[in-house]
Amino acid sequence: xxxxxxxxxxxxxxxxxxxxxxxxxxxxxxxxxxxxxxxxxxxxxxxxxxxxxxxxxxxxxxxxxxxxxxxxxxxxxxxxxxxxxxxxxxxxxxxxxxxxxxxxxxxxxxxxxxxxxxxxxxxxxxxxxxxxxxxxxxxxxxxxxxxxxxxxxxxxxxxxxxxxxxxxxxxxxxxxxxxxxxxxxxxxxxxxxxxxxxxxxxxxxxxxxxxxxxxxxxxxxxxxx
Numbered sequence: 001x002x003x004x005x006x007x008x009x010x011x012x013x014x015x016x017x018x019x020x021x022x023x024x025x026x027x028x029x030x031x032x033x034x035x036x037x038x039x040x041x042x043x044x045x046x047x048x049x050x051x052x053x054x055x056x057x058x059x060x061x062x063x064x065x066x067x068x069x070x071x072x073x074x075x076x077x078x079x080x081x082x083x084x085x086x087x088x089x090x091x092x093x094x095x096x097x098x099x100x101x102x103x104x105x106x107x108x109x110x111x112x113x114x115x116x117x118x119x120x121x122x123x124x125x126x127x128x129x130x131x132x133x134x135x136x137x138x139x140x141x142x143x144x145x146x147x148x149x150x151x152x153x154x155x156x157x158x159x160x161x162x163x164x165x166x167x168x169x170x171x172x173x174x175x176x177x178x179x180x181x182x183x184x185x186x187x188x189x190x191x192x193x194x195x196x197x198x199x200x201x202x203x204x205x206x207x208x209x210x211x212x213x214x215x216x217x218x219x220x221x222x223x224x225x
Contacts, residue, residue, distance in 0.1 A: 060204055064082070068134070069165050086199075089130075091200060094198075099139075100145065105210070113133065136189075195209075197216060206223075
């Protein structure tokens, strides 16, 4: 016989409701577990960024055919499709995204790229891979990029800078690669950063943390072989 609680008694569960409550809790736990499994790609990742990197490693992405504008003195400034630039000399590229006014993560990443360029030249690898830094800031002019490259002492045979003049193409590239750019105060941006290893045929093959330049170089060299 079920025991009922009088209205004046302290609140207690009805004994007959306990199995239903336990069943409901079990169902909710199962739904939460499935959602967590999907969000973490089978419990293999713990963040959206890690999920992006794992997904790309397992299924490389073809980069869109966006028009790049490359700075240069006088008439040497030119435009070229991203796949054509990559395919021109069959070198894989380590691609990064930035904006010239950045004083935070871009500066750290720029320092790592400087060291990466030194390593490439010291090891005689300039014929095997390249560095490509693309601006996502529509305010960055080709002069801005040229001055930034000069400040970084970029060797044009190893490290190139580019802009994507068309806003729709620029956003398509960012979306495909997984770069999130959010406006911040004082004309700044908040954005994620990484080294993107791209094959000569325009496939994004791997994403490496921007604090692991050696791993990015190794991944790019493996692609080149």
